[in-house]
Amino acid sequence: MSTVTILGAGLMGSALAYPLSDNGHSVRLVGTFLDDPTIASCKERHFHPRLRRSLPDKASAFYFSELDEALDGAGIIVSGVNSLGVHWIGKTLGPRLREGQILIAVTKGLESAPAGNPRILPEVLRDEFPAGIRDTLPIAAIGGPCIAGELAGRRQSFVMFGCRDPAALEVLAATFSTSYYHVTTTTDLVGLEYCAALKNAYTLGVGLAAGMLEREGGPDHAEAYMHNLAAALFAQGTTEMARFLEITGSRRELAYMLPGAGDLYVTAQGGRTVRLGRLLGSGKSYAESRLILDGETLEAAEIVKTLGRVLPSLEAKGLLAKDELPLLRSLISIVVDGSAAVLPYSSFFRHYHES
Amino acid sequence: MSTVTILGAGLMGSALAYPLSDNGHSVRLVGTFLDDPTIASCKERHFHPRLRRSLPDKASAFYFSELDEALDGAGIIVSGVNSLGVHWIGKTLGPRLREGQILIAVTKGLESAPAGNPRILPEVLRDEFPAGIRDTLPIAAIGGPCIAGELAGRRQSFVMFGCRDPAALEVLAATFSTSYYHVTTTTDLVGLEYCAALKNAYTLGVGLAAGMLEREGGPDHAEAYMHNLAAALFAQGTTEMARFLEITGSRRELAYMLPGAGDLYVTAQGGRTVRLGRLLGSGKSYAESRLILDGETLEAAEIVKTLGRVLPSLEAKGLLAKDELPLLRSLISIVVDGSAAVLPYSSFFRHYHES
Numbered sequence: 001m002s003t004v005t006i007l008g009a010g011l012m013g014s015a016l017a018y019p020l021s022d023n024g025h026s027v028r029l030v031g032t033f034l035d036d037p038t039i040a041s042c043k044e045r046h047f048h049p050r051l052r053r054s055l056p057d058k059a060s061a062f063y064f065s066e067l068d069e070a071l072d073g074a075g076i077i078v079s080g081v082n083s084l085g086v087h088w089i090g091k092t093l094g095p096r097l098r099e100g101q102i103l104i105a106v107t108k109g110l111e112s113a114p115a116g117n118p119r120i121l122p123e124v125l126r127d128e129f130p131a132g133i134r135d136t137l138p139i140a141a142i143g144g145p146c147i148a149g150e151l152a153g154r155r156q157s158f159v160m161f162g163c164r165d166p167a168a169l170e171v172l173a174a175t176f177s178t179s180y181y182h183v184t185t186t187t188d189l190v191g192l193e194y195c196a197a198l199k200n201a202y203t204l205g206v207g208l209a210a211g212m213l214e215r216e217g218g219p220d221h222a223e224a225y226m227h228n229l230a231a232a233l234f235a236q237g238t239t240e241m242a243r244f245l246e247i248t249g250s251r252r253e254l255a256y257m258l259p260g261a262g263d264l265y266v267t268a269q270g271g272r273t274v275r276l277g278r279l280l281g282s283g284k285s286y287a288e289s290r291l292i293l294d295g296e297t298l299e300a301a302e303i304v305k306t307l308g309r310v311l312p313s314l315e316a317k318g319l320l321a322k323d324e325l326p327l328l329r330s331l332i333s334i335v336v337d338g339s340a341a342v343l344p345y346s347s348f349f350r351h352y353h354e355s
Numbered sequence: 356m357s358t359v360t361i362l363g364a365g366l367m368g369s370a371l372a373y374p375l376s377d378n379g380h381s382v383r384l385v386g387t388f389l390d391d392p393t394i395a396s397c398k399e400r401h402f403h404p405r406l407r408r409s410l411p412d413k414a415s416a417f418y419f420s421e422l423d424e425a426l427d428g429a430g431i432i433v434s435g436v437n438s439l440g441v442h443w444i445g446k447t448l449g450p451r452l453r454e455g456q457i458l459i460a461v462t463k464g465l466e467s468a469p470a471g472n473p474r475i476l477p478e479v480l481r482d483e484f485p486a487g488i489r490d491t492l493p494i495a496a497i498g499g500p501c502i503a504g505e506l507a508g509r510r511q512s513f514v515m516f517g518c519r520d521p522a523a524l525e526v527l528a529a530t531f532s533t534s535y536y537h538v539t540t541t542t543d544l545v546g547l548e549y550c551a552a553l554k555n556a557y558t559l560g561v562g563l564a565a566g567m568l569e570r571e572g573g574p575d576h577a578e579a580y581m582h583n584l585a586a587a588l589f590a591q592g593t594t595e596m597a598r599f600l601e602i603t604g605s606r607r608e609l610a611y612m613l614p615g616a617g618d619l620y621v622t623a624q625g626g627r628t629v630r631l632g633r634l635l636g637s638g639k640s641y642a643e644s645r646l647i648l649d650g651e652t653l654e655a656a657e658i659v660k661t662l663g664r665v666l667p668s669l670e671a672k673g674l675l676a677k678d679e680l681p682l683l684r685s686l687i688s689i690v691v692d693g694s695a696a697v698l699p700y701s702s703f704f705r706h707y708h709e710s
Binding site: 051052053144145146147149150151152153155156157158160179182184220221222223224225226227228229230231232234235236238239241242252253255256257258260261262263265266269345346348349350 | 406407408499500501502504505506507508510511512513515534537539575576577578579580581582583584585586587589590591593594596597607608610611612613615616617618620621624700701703704705
């Protein structure tokens with residue numbers, strides 16, 4: 001049995017404590033400085049207020065000030081912060097890492113280098129580490145459809161772990177897998193992370209359909225909705241994902257697997273990104289929609305902005321034609337340029353229906 | 356402008372009259388012997404009672420007894436019957452077909468030859484035609500996510516036409532495409548039809564999750580649903596679809612395009628197949644579920660039964676291992692053998708996560 005330290009007591013980081021504890025591992029859940037109330041409840045009542053559940057048996061909670069104690073003897077470290085905290089967690093963990101440990105990150109997102117090259121968050125994280133540990137510590141990430149509250153409720157969940165190091169992947173899969181948390185693996189870490197980012201962008205795309213239906217006054221007298229459009233946006237999304245994976249040297253099959261179609265399906269069931277998409281589809285500008293969703297982290301919008309910097313770099317390298325990925329380009333135009341949600345339907349599927 | 360004759364006044368056949376009429380074609384909608392009340396309304400009030408809409412301007416209705424008149428001068432013929440009517444329509448149309456015509460079928464389904472070889476419905480149809488016309492007449496089919504009522508309501512819809520004859524495909528796409536009915540094309544007719552059949556089977560799979568949630572008493576105190584499981588079943592479905600396409604010599608990319616992920620997405624939004632899946636997932640046997648859904652055509656169940664005959668033939672040819680397609684095998688076991696809906700979770704994704 002190992003000791004696993006989770007840094008960040010948000011929903012997904014905390015939810016991983018359940019399968020780990022059920023497997024008999026000792027789990028240490030460490031809050032960031034934002035998580036003090038959560039950690040206080042976990043310490044005093046063994047109850048996680050955001051997950052609305054008791055902590056699992058073998059989990060114990062630590063304040064951020066107790067980080068060093070929580071990391072002592074840990075074999076696996078989980079980075080459980082959101083995309084805004086990636087640089088911070090890299091700087092925080094870096095000097096404390098030891099050879100032989102494995103890091104796994106739950107964070108979804110994407111950054112771009114100044115020239116527009118896409119950088120997956122595990123790489124961003126690694127670059128914050130000291131030179132000695134940077135190239136020896138395996139860094140893994142989690143993709144696939146997993147709502148944290150369901151995992152903590154021990155509902156059947158299927159994910160994909162990605163890591164360039166197959167031995168580390170094997171250790172991770174064995175450590176986390178339970179009868180309800182099913183872990184498949186890939187060494188295509190980059191492809192997995194691209195899917196995690198792209199599915200957020202395309203969820204925004206699928207969400208547009210509900211807003212467009214509102215703008216046209218809802219279902220008509222014969223109850224015609226816009227499910228056909230939503231499904232087409234879904235498939236245009238998975239098709240563009242496959243193309244993005246292909247031109248960046250990843251496995252385009254991920255587009256129909258858990259990280260692509262699976263994660264897009266679960267994300268499109270509801271939540272912040274769908275709400276933003278609906279507002280945009282109904283005719284609100286991105287600026288207006290942001291005001292309406294005041295206070296919510298618009299992760300999908302940040303990813304779309306990043307992709308707006310990434311696409312020109314792919315074009316400059318001759319990897320991408322200017323008329324490819326029309327749905328993604330529309331989303332960029334809506335979010336970055338404040339354009340209205342008018343979609344170039346006739347360019348959908350044009351490039352990809354024969355190969 | 357052409358004359359297009361649609362045989363079968365069901366929802367999908369009739370809905371195609373709208374884009375055709377909007378493109379200025381003369382549309383003749385012919386009922387089968389089951390459609391007399393529909394045709395009577397269309398003739399008397401220019402109103403389609405099942406679509407709950409006026410017929411489009413350039414459409415006129417014909418009783419089955421007026422078939423010869425309706426076929427006179429038709430350049431394109433649409434087969435608009437369901438899978439039960441395929442042999443009948445083949446026998447009915449066969450002697451009346453003329454060289455130079457193009458046939459396009461809306462029917463989804465799958466048959467199997469006595470040895471278990473899968474036979475797509477356009478081939479079943481063709482085999483009913485007289486020898487002279489059988490090998491010269493292009494036969495096309497329609498795949499992709501399209502709810503008929505939305506198409507008739509002129510909602511944005513994106514489909515894929517499949518035909519082995521590229522010239523016929525071009526004619527069809529030009530004839531049917533409008534600003535709201537977007538037609539992409541493929542010469543992989545077999546792959547397109549496999550997707551249309553498989554997506555019905557896998558919709559049953561996705562539907563199981565809702566029933567399993569019911570069986571466990573619904574969402575728990577912290578509102579954990581089973582969206583993760585539904586998404587995993589969705590992705591297992593598209594992944595198995597890709598594998599099925601691959602081993603039968605089709606394009607596995609269809610699995611993330613309109614005919615695969617797109618059509619599965621729209622079908623999983625609701626309807627008969629989802630209801631059947633939910634009943635099965637809740638613990639009812641197939642026999643009990645059939646009684647509850649009395650009177651409804653369980654097309655998905657028929658397709659699952661056919662696939663139960665097809666898989667052994669693929670195994671016999673050495674194309675498929677016995678432990679592949681575990682979700683499809685579970686569905687076969689549930690529908691054909693009356694087994695309980697207990698899914699082999701640990702075998703999901705095992706084969707396909709690296710390639």
